[in-house]
Amino acid sequence: MKFFPYVFKSLFRKKTRSLLTLGSILLPLFVVCLFGTLIRTLDRPPSGAGMYRIVVRHKVSLSNWIPESYRARIQQLGGIEEMSVWCWFGGKYVDYTPKNFFARFGVEPEKLLKVFDEAKIVEGSAADWVNDRSGAMVGTELVKRYGWKLGQKVVLQGDIYPVNLELTIRAIFDAPAGSNAALFFNWAYVEEALPQVKGRIGTFYIRAKDAEAVARLPKQIDEMFDNTDAPTKTETEKEFQNGFVQMLGNVKLMLNGISTAIVFVILLIAANTMAMAARERVSEIAVLRTLGFQKSTILAMILGESLLLALLGGLLGLGLFALGFGGFKAALMNTPMGGFAAGMKIYPSVLAVGFGISVFIGLFAGVVPAVGAARRSITDGLRRVG
Amino acid sequence: MATPLIQIDSLVKQYTRDTQVLTVLDKLSLSVDEGDFVALMGPSGSGKTTLLNLIAGIDRPTSGRILVGDAEVSKMSEAALAKWRSGNVGFIFQLYNLVPVLTAYENVELPLLLTSLNRARRKKQVELALSVVGLADRMDHYPRQLSGGQEQRVAIARASATDPKLLVADEPTGDLDAKSGEEILILMERLNAEFKKTIVMVTHDPKAASRAHRLVHLDKGVLKEDMHAEKGKAVGMAAALSASAT
Numbered sequence: 001m002k003f004f005p006y007v008f009k010s011l012f013r014k015k016t017r018s019l020l021t022l023g024s025i026l027l028p029l030f031v032v033c034l035f036g037t038l039i040r041t042l043d044r045p046p047s048g049a050g051m052y053r054i055v056v057r058h059k060v061s062l063s064n065w066i067p068e069s070y071r072a073r074i075q076q077l078g079g080i081e082e083m084s085v086w087c088w089f090g091g092k093y094v095d096y097t098p099k100n101f102f103a104r105f106g107v108e109p110e111k112l113l114k115v116f117d118e119a120k121i122v123e124g125s126a127a128d129w130v131n132d133r134s135g136a137m138v139g140t141e142l143v144k145r146y147g148w149k150l151g152q153k154v155v156l157q158g159d160i161y162p163v164n165l166e167l168t169i170r171a172i173f174d175a176p177a178g179s180n181a182a183l184f185f186n187w188a189y190v191e192e193a194l195p196q197v198k199g200r201i202g203t204f205y206i207r208a209k210d211a212e213a214v215a216r217l218p219k220q221i222d223e224m225f226d227n228t229d230a231p232t233k234t235e236t237e238k239e240f241q242n243g244f245v246q247m248l249g250n251v252k253l254m255l256n257g258i259s260t261a262i263v264f265v266i267l268l269i270a271a272n273t274m275a276m277a278a279r280e281r282v283s284e285i286a287v288l289r290t291l292g293f294q295k296s297t298i299l300a301m302i303l304g305e306s307l308l309l310a311l312l313g314g315l316l317g318l319g320l321f322a323l324g325f326g327g328f329k330a331a332l333m334n335t336p337m338g339g340f341a342a343g344m345k346i347y348p349s350v351l352a353v354g355f356g357i358s359v360f361i362g363l364f365a366g367v368v369p370a371v372g373a374a375r376r377s378i379t380d381g382l383r384r385v386g
Numbered sequence: 387m388a389t390p391l392i393q394i395d396s397l398v399k400q401y402t403r404d405t406q407v408l409t410v411l412d413k414l415s416l417s418v419d420e421g422d423f424v425a426l427m428g429p430s431g432s433g434k435t436t437l438l439n440l441i442a443g444i445d446r447p448t449s450g451r452i453l454v455g456d457a458e459v460s461k462m463s464e465a466a467l468a469k470w471r472s473g474n475v476g477f478i479f480q481l482y483n484l485v486p487v488l489t490a491y492e493n494v495e496l497p498l499l500l501t502s503l504n505r506a507r508r509k510k511q512v513e514l515a516l517s518v519v520g521l522a523d524r525m526d527h528y529p530r531q532l533s534g535g536q537e538q539r540v541a542i543a544r545a546s547a548t549d550p551k552l553l554v555a556d557e558p559t560g561d562l563d564a565k566s567g568e569e570i571l572i573l574m575e576r577l578n579a580e581f582k583k584t585i586v587m588v589t590h591d592p593k594a595a596s597r598a599h600r601l602v603h604l605d606k607g608v609l610k611e612d613m614h615a616e617k618g619k620a621v622g623m624a625a626a627l628s629a630s631a632t
Contacts, residue, residue: 002499009487287483290444291497291544292472294465378444382479 003297007304010277018309021273025313025361026320028262029354033321034328035255036350041343042242042252050178053115053237054217055086056204058230062088065200066230077220079213080206084111085187087202091156091165102142103179103338104156106187107205109137115207116175124150124171133189135170139180141333143172154183163193179338241340263357270313270365274306278369285373286381295374302373306366307359314358318351388419391551391584392441397450397460399436399607410436412607413450418600420551423578423585425598432604434588435556441586442475442554443467454552472500476545476583478555482537484529490516490540491525497548515543518581519573535566542573546583553577555587559594571597 012018056074058064071083087106094100109130113119122140129135138148148154148169156165167185174180191198208214218234225232235243278285285298325346332341399411410433418424426434439445440452443459444467452460457470476497484493494515498508516522519539529537538558545553558574559567575597577583589595603611 005492006485006488006496013487283483284485287477287479287485288496289468290442290471290477292468292470292500294468297500379439382439382444 003301003304007301007308010281010301011305011308014277017273017276021270021309022313022316024269025266025310025358026317028266029314029317029357030321030324032259032262032357033318033350033354034325035259036353037325037344037347039252039255040347040350041340041345044238044343050237052081052208052210052214054206054208054214054234055237055240056206056221056232056234057202057240059222059233060231062202064230065202066204066225066232068199068201070225070230070232071204073224074204074206074217074221077217077224079209079217081209082111082114083204083206084108084115085201085203086112086205087187087190088160089156089158089165089185089190090160091158093154093156102145103182105182105184106190107184108188109135109184109186112184112205115205116178117207119173119175119178121171122174124169126171129170132168132170133186133192134165134167136167136183136185137171137173138169138183140172140174141180142183145181148172156183161190161194161197163190165189165193175342178342179333181333181338238343241337241343263361266357267361267365270306270310270361271368273309274302274366274369277305278302278373282373282376282381285376286378289378290382299370299374302370303363303366306370307362310358310362310365314355314361317358318354321354322346322351388421390417391420391422391455392416392418392586393451393453394441395451397437397440397452398448399433399440399445400448410607411440411447414604414607414609416602416609416612418584418586420584421578421582422600423575423598424587424600424602425595426586426588426602426604427590427595428604428610431606433607434604437604438554438556438586438588441552442477443471444477472497473548474550474552476542476548476550476553478538478541478545478553478558480557480560482529482534482541482561484537484540484544486529489526489528490521490532490543493529493540494525494543494547497544501548511547512543515547516540518546518577519543533566534562535569538562538566538570539573542570542577546577546581551582551584553583553585555585557588557590559589559591567591567594 056066056070058066068085074080074083084107089104089106091104092100093102093104109126113126121137124137129137136154138154142148150169150172152169154167154169156167158164165185167183187201206217208217214236218236221234222232288298289295329341329344332338332344394414394416397411397414398409401408401410414433414437426437428434436445440447441454441459443454443462447460450460451458455474457474459467459470462470484490485496488496491512494512495508498511501508503511513522513525516525519542521536521539521543524532524536524540529540532540542558553574555574559570562570571594574585574587578585585598587594587598595601599614601611601613602609
């Protein structure tokens with residue numbers, strides 16, 4: 001601790017360089033933490049009510065329909081608490097800009113509320129929505145974004161389905177562990193307007209009775225429809241949500257690869273800074289050794305400086321991540337990855353890894369310059385004076 | 387009779403450059419009494435600085451023996467030498483070599499950080515050292531805020547902060563104007579006379595050498611002249627030595 005003032009002041013003797021190096025640690029670490037959170041979210045075990053939910057869709061893609069008649073056959077398998085139609089409507093609200101994008105699903109209101117029984121209706125009522133064929137239930141996030149009120153009309157212009165829906169907000173929901181940037185309406189409204197659509201749906205959302213059913217049903221359902229015109233792919237809710245992220249490719253491999261590259265680049269930048277700092281101080285280090293500083297003390301001081309630099313950058317990066325996380329999550333909630341984003345949170349393990357990376361960078365960036373500085377002979381160092 | 391503080395016997399220092407062996411000091415023997423003020427003179431490459439470095443324990447001899455006080459410097463390990471230097475030698479450089487990011491106070495405190503003194507004792511010691519060099523009012527100034535002469539005085543305070551018996555100085559006035567150089571020499575004389583520091587100083591400047599009690603002239607690694615000066619005669623003797631060297 002006696003040497004801390006020297007170490008600290010040495011760190012900022014070239015302020016611009018040190019601040020740029022701090023920035024080069026801080027920002028990439030922010031990105032690494034963000035990627036770490038995405039990976040951690042992909043890996044998280046299912047929990048809460050979501051762990052009992054299963055999604056059935058066409059095996060080929062989400063844009064293919066499956067027959068509504070599958071419902072009866074699926075229910076015969078047992079272990080099902082409730083199941084609801086879950087159809088992506090798409091369409092346009094006001095315009096196609098991202099600020100007016102949100103999830104719009106046609107569902108069976110009564111059944112949906114049982115499948116998602118953890119969601120709370122905070123304004124209006126379930127009965128009002130269930131009893132109004134053109135009623136809609138919207139999330140609190142959309143209410144906040146658009147200033148919507150109960151009884152307000154919301155018009156969705158169809159694109160996938162050639163029909164304009166004039167919906168009336170009858171309920172406002174808050175899903176504690178899900179996306180609140182979604183609008184749900186009665187799928188029967190579309191079926192009435194477009195009779196050709198009747199009997200064909202996008203997905204079924206199932207609430208299983210227990211963990212045994214969750215484990216059993218996906219395999220049984222998919223086997224049941226394997227040799228039909230519309231084979232199915234049945235997944236747990238978590239797998240289904242992760243699927244939106246995985247559409248980008250092998251996301252985990254990609255994120256891990258980019259993170260590793262980032263860490264390596266930070267390491268090189270920090271090592272370069274420390275090498276320059278040690279090189280510029282060859283004579284000063286020789287003077288310190290003339291005063292009686294041991295090699296080990298010099299080594300510890302340079303390593304300490306490197307560690308301090310990396311830790312400062314790392315802690316600022318972690319702080320920036322903690323501050324910016326909410327905004328990032330909110331932005332992601334308004335995309336098709338909203339369901340996945342809802343499960344995102346700041347994981348202490350990700351912060352710990354970020355901190356560990358800082359320590360690693362600090363030690364490894366400093367070790368070569370520190371050893372070099374400590375090993376150089378005093379007379380060689382003094383000759384650099386002039 | 388004065389006790390010798392430094393005893394050097396048959397000192398040899400050689401450097402190897404590629405396959406060529408360069409003898410910088412050749413079987414040099416010298417004794418410096420405690421409390422003496424010795425000026426080492428000689429042309430460039432004569433081995434003055436090498437001898438100074440060997441006495442101060444920052445370089446190792448090829449052969450021979452260096453005894454400073456009770457310590458056989460030539461046989462000590464690197465770690466033991468570092469420890470020995472921290473308590474027994476103060477080094478004054480031509481270019482002051484203060485740490486630019488530290489204040490005068492912090493620079494002088496540096497060697498004291500290696501001792502077991504607590505903060506209060508260190509403070510007392512630093513203040514004393516800075517007051518001896520006349521810079522008690524500049525302790526919070528950074529080197530860039532001081533003149534060359536002031537920087538060198540801070541360096542002298544740093545060298546004497548641990549109260550070592552021996553001060554070694556390598557061209558301490560070499561980078562200073564005449565007036566500042568004079569002030570530094572007066573200060574060194576005072577450290578020698580008043581605080582009983584043994585001083586070994588390398589210099590090219592006959593005027594600086596005239597402050598010493600003894601002039602040792604080296605040439606090609608060999609001791610050429612060793613003269614004990616009398617006050618008042620020193621200038622002429624140093625000038626004569628200097629002239630013979632060029």
